[in-house]
Amino acid sequence: MTGSAIVVPIMLPLLAATLTFFFRRGAITMSLLTAAGTIAAVVVLSLEVMDQGPLSYTIGGWDAPLGIELYADGLAAVMLLMSAFVGTAITVYAAGYFSGKPAVARHFWPLWMFAWSSLNVIFLSADIFNLYVGLELMGISAVALLTLEGERDALTAGMRYLLVSLLGSLAYLLGVALLYGTFGVLAVQEIGEQMFPSPATWTALALVTAGMALKTALFPLHFWLPPAHSSAPSPVSALLSALVVKGSFYLLLRLWFDVFPEAVTPAAGQLLGILGAAAIVWGSILALVQRRLKLLVAYSTVAQIGYLFILFALLTPEAWSGGVYHALSHAFAKAAMFMAAGTLMHALGNDDLDTLDGSSERFPLSVYAFGLAGITLMGLPFSGGFTAKWLLLSAALETGQWWYVTVVLFGGLLAAGYLLRALAHLLTPTPTVKVQHEPARGTEATALILACVALLLGLVSAPILELLQVGAPLGSMIP
Amino acid sequence: MASPTNTRLRRVLIRVPAALLAASLALLLGWSVVTLPEPATGLTGLVDAEMENSGVDHPVTAVLLNFRGYDTFLEVGVLLLALVAVWSLYLAPADRDPETAQTPVLGLLVRMLVPGILVVTVYLLWAGTSRSGGAFQAGAALAAAGELLLLAGFVRGRFRRERLVRFALAGGFGIFLALGAGFMLLGNDLLEYPPEFAYGLILFIEGALTVSIGFTLAALFFGSPLEAPEVEK
Amino acid sequence: MTSVTLYALSGMVVVAVCVYGLVSYPHLIRKILAINVMGSGIFLVFLSFSRRVPGENPDPVPHAMVLTGIVVAVCATAFALALARRVHEVTRSSYLPEEQDPPEEAG
Numbered sequence: 001m002t003g004s005a006i007v008v009p010i011m012l013p014l015l016a017a018t019l020t021f022f023f024r025r026g027a028i029t030m031s032l033l034t035a036a037g038t039i040a041a042v043v044v045l046s047l048e049v050m051d052q053g054p055l056s057y058t059i060g061g062w063d064a065p066l067g068i069e070l071y072a073d074g075l076a077a078v079m080l081l082m083s084a085f086v087g088t089a090i091t092v093y094a095a096g097y098f099s100g101k102p103a104v105a106r107h108f109w110p111l112w113m114f115a116w117s118s119l120n121v122i123f124l125s126a127d128i129f130n131l132y133v134g135l136e137l138m139g140i141s142a143v144a145l146l147t148l149e150g151e152r153d154a155l156t157a158g159m160r161y162l163l164v165s166l167l168g169s170l171a172y173l174l175g176v177a178l179l180y181g182t183f184g185v186l187a188v189q190e191i192g193e194q195m196f197p198s199p200a201t202w203t204a205l206a207l208v209t210a211g212m213a214l215k216t217a218l219f220p221l222h223f224w225l226p227p228a229h230s231s232a233p234s235p236v237s238a239l240l241s242a243l244v245v246k247g248s249f250y251l252l253l254r255l256w257f258d259v260f261p262e263a264v265t266p267a268a269g270q271l272l273g274i275l276g277a278a279a280i281v282w283g284s285i286l287a288l289v290q291r292r293l294k295l296l297v298a299y300s301t302v303a304q305i306g307y308l309f310i311l312f313a314l315l316t317p318e319a320w321s322g323g324v325y326h327a328l329s330h331a332f333a334k335a336a337m338f339m340a341a342g343t344l345m346h347a348l349g350n351d352d353l354d355t356l357d358g359s360s361e362r363f364p365l366s367v368y369a370f371g372l373a374g375i376t377l378m379g380l381p382f383s384g385g386f387t388a389k390w391l392l393l394s395a396a397l398e399t400g401q402w403w404y405v406t407v408v409l410f411g412g413l414l415a416a417g418y419l420l421r422a423l424a425h426l427l428t429p430t431p432t433v434k435v436q437h438e439p440a441r442g443t444e445a446t447a448l449i450l451a452c453v454a455l456l457l458g459l460v461s462a463p464i465l466e467l468l469q470v471g472a473p474l475g476s477m478i479p
Numbered sequence: 480m481a482s483p484t485n486t487r488l489r490r491v492l493i494r495v496p497a498a499l500l501a502a503s504l505a506l507l508l509g510w511s512v513v514t515l516p517e518p519a520t521g522l523t524g525l526v527d528a529e530m531e532n533s534g535v536d537h538p539v540t541a542v543l544l545n546f547r548g549y550d551t552f553l554e555v556g557v558l559l560l561a562l563v564a565v566w567s568l569y570l571a572p573a574d575r576d577p578e579t580a581q582t583p584v585l586g587l588l589v590r591m592l593v594p595g596i597l598v599v600t601v602y603l604l605w606a607g608t609s610r611s612g613g614a615f616q617a618g619a620a621l622a623a624a625g626e627l628l629l630l631a632g633f634v635r636g637r638f639r640r641e642r643l644v645r646f647a648l649a650g651g652f653g654i655f656l657a658l659g660a661g662f663m664l665l666g667n668d669l670l671e672y673p674p675e676f677a678y679g680l681i682l683f684i685e686g687a688l689t690v691s692i693g694f695t696l697a698a699l700f701f702g703s704p705l706e707a708p709e710v711e712k
Numbered sequence: 713m714t715s716v717t718l719y720a721l722s723g724m725v726v727v728a729v730c731v732y733g734l735v736s737y738p739h740l741i742r743k744i745l746a747i748n749v750m751g752s753g754i755f756l757v758f759l760s761f762s763r764r765v766p767g768e769n770p771d772p773v774p775h776a777m778v779l780t781g782i783v784v785a786v787c788a789t790a791f792a793l794a795l796a797r798r799v800h801e802v803t804r805s806s807y808l809p810e811e812q813d814p815p816e817e818a819g
Contacts, residue, residue, distance in 0.1 A: 007669045014556060014656060017559070018559070018649050018652055021559065021648075022649050022653070059548070059549045059668055059671075060671045061668045062529070062545065066525045066526065066529060068549045103569070104567075108567075110563045111560070111567065114559075114563070117556075130547075130550055136557060137556065141564070144560075147568065148567055150569065178511055181515050181519065182516060184520030185522065200514060202511075204511075
């Protein structure tokens with residue numbers, strides 16, 4: 001198993017995708033076994049990375065640059081852990097959510113397995129063209145999952161998302177073409193070593209950045225995200241907000257720090273930082289005025305994505321770690337939040353904030369999960385979000401860019417505003433709460449566990465931050 | 480609702496910035512092409528050096544199946560994914576009734592063409608080892624035969640032998656996956672085959688892929704899943 | 713200018729024209745076509761690069777990437793067309809809600 005653990009997170013979900021496509025029965029069992037196997041492999045891999053440093057794996061016996069290699073450093077390991085654990089929770093939640101909907105579930109399982117493997121393909125790939133194939137695998141499966149229930153809003157949102165996603169991938173592919181035209185290789189490491197500023201490499205940088213910013217929904221390219229994330233089936237909303245946007249963000253992070261460092265200018269990093277800051281303010285303000293819970297949570301994702309981009313402006317080891325840690329804790333918190341919101345919406349018929357008045361009496365677990373996840377998103381002390389923001393804040397002070405301090409703190413206040421507004425509705429005592437469906441078994445507990453993990457990430461951050469430093473591009477933040 | 484002037488104004492407001500965007504993009508892209516460093520480098524030398532170890536005679540096939548076989552593997556995955564994605568939409572079947580679809584000429588033409596296409600399929604598959612060709616070209620030809628049969632109403636999109644069709648659709652990817660990962664138990668890398676069997680295994684995988692690609696492309700063309708949603712409920 | 717550069721430039725122009733088409737035309741089929749043809753423009757750029765390398769034979773790696781890219785593009789286009797058909801079945805419109813074409817609005 002040693003050394004080969006790296007292929008399991010890719011191959012096991014692909015095997016499950018094939019089997020769940022072929023066999024009519026047993027999809028949930030196969031998916032749960034896949035989840036268990038993936039977690040085991042990812043934990044083994046993370047321990048190996050911690051122990052031996054970054055790992056490379058040649059596929060087919062052909063070394064890069066002729067062949068394609070997989071590469072796992074601390075960043076890849078942390079992203080794999082995120083995808084394995086949040087993915088397992090999505091699997092459990094979906095098993096309950098899709099019970100009683102066999103025609104939808106029939107396609108959900110293979111599509112979800114494809115989506116899961118595509119994330120791991122992206123996290124592990126060390127080849128820029130292979131990353132393109134991974135991106136398309138992720139984009140198509142994400143949209144198909146979103147349109148699965150065939151509702152009107154989801155179909156139009158999915159159509160828009162698909163066009164945006166394909167445009168983003170093609171911009172990336174054109175960037176790959178220019179890089180191959182310049183360097184004649186496709187391996188991330190080789191291009192990074194040879195990188196020099198030139199019109200072609202700048203254009204490639206611009207194409208890749210624009211494409212990934214579009215797919216990650218960075219302000220002002222976020223227009224497609226709120227309708228898509230809010231109209232999806234709830235397990236899929238959780239998947240899209242928690243994991244899929246992180247896939248394209250990860251790619252951008254990899255490329256900026258491993259491929260383009262010699263071509264990137266500080267001004268370009270500042271541009272991303274400023275857009276990130278604008279996303280925090282704009283997304284939060286729109287979240288404040290939403291009337292529907294899932295839309296509120298989706299606009300909160302627009303705002304939270306903003307924090308990820310501040311690291312490009314700060315460019316210190318702390319900022320880099322803080323940004324990645326924010327991606328990690330946001331994944332757990334946002335998945336929990338969408339799951340809890342989905343449970344309430346399913347139980348009470350719709351997700352209008354007024355309809356949800358008094359949910360806490362009937363569904364205390366879900367409301368509790370929503371609240372705990374909110375603590376991380378607000379960045380209150382001892383939560384995962386607090387650790388991430390602390391690192392970003394100290395980096396901003398260290399580099400003298402105090403305006404990012406203001407934005408991060410102001411963003412926390414706005415988050416408190418929109419989340420407390422939602423919680424106020426959920427906690428309003430109401431004499432009659434009309435329950436239309438009882439929540440499926442395990443769905444409420446899954447959301448609560450995820451929200452607790454998001455909190456725990458603040459208390460036990462040391463080992464994860466240590467793992468993250470393995471092969472970190474800006475150097476270790478731990479002396 | 481929208482007055483003509485309003486519409487025209489809205490169109491101009493979209494198209495003028497779009498044209499400016501496209502023009503500046505064209506200039507930027509053109510500038511980066513003409514300033515590319517000379518002489519260009521590529522992977523030709525490395526491919527040539529490793530050709531004899533690849534087991535095939537055509538450099539593009541060697542890149543597709545050996546050096547970058549992982550890309551090809553994932554791309555077959557994308558194909559199966561696209562099929563599940565299209566099926567999940569439950570489009571209405573576009574079955575053709577032979578009575579109305581077939582004119583005497585069409586019926587006869589399809590009867591004559593399909594056997595010929597099958598021969599071309601086998602040729603393209605075999606040609607892939609030494610010249611242009613391979614599983615995708617062969618699969619595309621096979622799909623053309625399938626589409627002709629569907630369009631002429633010889634074949635319906637809903638089959639009673641559903642399991643068999645599913646195997647034809649997913650078998651290529653499944654076999655690729657099983658063999659690519661299976662030899663890891665003998666200590667090989669992912670998608671690395673024991674040299675003594677490599678040629679035979681690659682040809683076998685290519686054959687399975689041809690069938691699956693042909694069926695999948697035809698199924699994508701047809702659009703509707705094997706069973707209607709209400710059948711399952 | 714060599715013919716190889718000309719091919720690459722043509723590919724780039726195709727990409728730019730498709731960006732214009734994607735943004736300007738609201739009909740979904742036109743948007744899907746714009747995406748599809750944009751892919752072909754990029755493939756043209758790849759293929760021209762395979763000839764930039766000095767030597768007798770073209771570089772096979774861009775050819776292989778284009779073959780992979782074509783299959784991925786076929787898959788994306790197939791799904792996009794099926795989705796557009798489904799959108800039409802449900803909404804009776806071939807436009808995204810924010811881009812309803814005026815004649816349809818009037819009718």
